Amino acid sequence: MEQTFDPATPAPAQRATREQFLSTDDKDMLRAARDLTKDIAQAKGAIYWPDMLISAAVGYAALAGAILVSSVPLAVVLGLVASLALYRALMFIHELTHIHRNALPGFRLWWNVLVGIPLLVPSYMYEGVHTIHHKRTQYGTVEDPEYLPLALMKPWSLPLFVLVALLAPIAFIVRCAVLVPIGAVFPPVRRFFWERFSALSINPQFRRRPPEGEMKARVFWQELGGFVWSWALIGSVFAFGWRPLLIALAVVSLTAVLNQLRTLVAHLWENEGDPMTVTAQFLDSVNVPPPGIAAELWAPVGLRYHALHHLMPSMPYHSLPEAHRRLKRELGENSTYDGANHPGMLYLVGRIARSTMRVR
Secondary structure (H helix, E strand, O other): OOOOOOOOOOOOOOOOOHHHHOOOOOHHHHHHHHHOOHHHOOOOHHHHHHHHHHHHHHHHHHHHHHHHOOOHHHHHHHHHHHHHHHHHHHOHHHHHOOOOOOOOOOHHHHHHHHHHOOOOOOHHHOOOOHHHHOOOOOOOOOOOOOOOOHHHOOOOHHHHHHHHHHHHHHHHHHHHHHHHHHHHHOHHHHHHHHHHHOOOOOOOOOOOOOOOOHHHHHHHHHHHHHHHHHHHHHHHHHHHOHHHHHHHHHHHHHHHHHHHHHHHOOEOOOOOOOOOOHHHHHHOEOEOOOOOOHHHHHOOOOOOEHHHHHHOOOOOHHHHHHHHHHHHHHHOOOOOHHHHEOOOHHHHHHHHHHHHHOOO
């Protein structure tokens, strides 16, 4: 496929940037993304179910081992395994927001029963919220729940952004055990907490709308499940002492920090609030493709191809590696597509950190 050359298209040796495509799209790239991947756009239950179930089983088994063993070094190793495995299982919440409602019957229900509610992150905290992040006119604006111009903020904002995730498990317990029942009794309190604390959002200015339709029923049973489980966790202290709960909280804290680090490098965070073209959104997002396996640990379930995901939000995670290979082969080196491909987390953190140091 020949590329269309126009003033916005970078020279062959030049890396494409978001600024070049603020007002115009690379239509060749968008067309290739659509045409070359039609045959791999189907979510396969034979991949989703075993991946999620095995990840959850390994995570809970390793967590149980970390609680039961007497050796501290072995407990630490098992805790790390538990965190990584539960992190992978948890990241299927991202897939739930994009797959067709009839694609994987029962998957949402069982993910919530086995992962979402036990980790106090039921799917309603992402569903109906994450899709706003993909709307062309809202990505990177004040209405985007998942965007902050981190590269344009002060240097201290980056470590604070990551470290605040350490408190996530405590916040989840307080929310499910205390705020949910208070909100059930006092509707104004519920409206306040729903708008501000019911979503996995990083934008403090985002205000969530009330649930509608079938989402209302989902929210009810998921909140009920979270309420019961949160009090079971609190009650476990009286039956088993503090040690099991503290170890579980430490594992979930590490999982939350991993996710926050992944979020930190999921975008370049260079937009100041203006709407962007699809191509500009793509180039403000990040792929960390092979070689290298580290990204599979900190960006599992297809999230190492986050920029590609912004081109094709409904593409199932298991098809993203093949979609990436096809686009690379078709569009060639130094294409616009190459502009979103980056070498790894350390490089990206360094880039964003250097950007914050230039802010006055």
